[in-house]
Amino acid sequence: MQVVEETRRLQERADQVRAAGRRIALVPTMGALHAGHLALVDAARAKADEVWVTIFVNPTQFGPNEDLERYPRPREADLAACRGRGVDLVFAPREPGFYAPGHQTWVQVSDLTRPLCGQGRPGHFRGVTTVVTKLFLAAKPHVAVFGEKDFQQLAVLRRMARDLNFDVEVVGAPIVREDDGVALSSRNRHLAPEARSQARVLVGSLDVAERAVREGVFRGSEILARVRAELARAPLACVEYAELCDPDSLETCPEALSGPALLALAVDFPSADGGEGARVRLIDNRVLYPHPHRQEPPR
Ligand code: PAF
Secondary structure, three states, X not given: OEEEOOHHHHHHHHHHHHHOOOOEEEEEEOXXXXXXHHHHHHHHHOOOOEEEEEEOOOHHHOOOOOOOOOOOOOHHHHHHHHHHOOOOEEEOOOOOOOOOOOOOOOOOOOHHHOOOHHHHOOOHHHHHHHHHHHHHHHHOOOEEEEEOOOHHHHHHHHHHXXXXXXXXXXXXXXXXXXXXXXXXXXXXXXXXXXXXXXXXHHHHHHHHHHHHHHOOOOEHHHHHHHHHHXXXXXXXXXXXXXXXXXXXXXXXXXXXXXXXXXXXXXEEEEEOOOOOOOEEEEEEEEEEOOOOOOOOOOO
């Protein structure tokens, strides 16, 4: 496995691989790799000849009061995990070297970044789309794989690739869950023990909503009322949002659901290192199919 730290070197390698007629699948990450990331690697492997992983904690997608400093950076363990999974190349630029000094160019998707996480994290998606653009230009992949846990991020990146004519297929990979159903996230390790056991309430709420739809409840307000009642069972949980929206446009669903609806949740919990304001923000989602004839969500 090759480890590359410089952008120019990565571009040269991409040119060589492309000239040899080989396809590159990219898995962009911020490191602290877990089984969810390794599932992205497997999905990438099925799509190309070479799997490349990027490891970069992107400062521009963190707000001033977010966890940039304490975001885990277990570089050696991450490299070992990639090696163990048969990754061909890891791009791990030294921070903050991936951005030129005085960087002032941004990529921004408009409407899709306003609801959900865009409300509480202004500037977050601008940082994501900018860094992913830079990664696409550096690694020149044919395919890029992202997790469906970050459903809004995936929708935004798909739209960006389409709008800017990137010749990159953006692929989503299913959420990977721990044994108790909690979606895998690099942030789970920061949860206080009691918060970790209550974090199950997110997937529990998704189950409640799915059950309601199966029972024939198609009114959005009724489904969300059941979801909020379930979330309230976790006293440490502080709900940022619980919303039903169109999986493609991310616009709020009409009261009477008639097609696929994305139930998106963001909930924060106390962190293990304590302190006022030291919270861990978890997200989760599921597409509900309120129509008796199930349809796949738009891609
Ligand atoms: O999902 C992530 O880990 C990050 O947002 C990404 C896509 C690697 C960009 O920094």
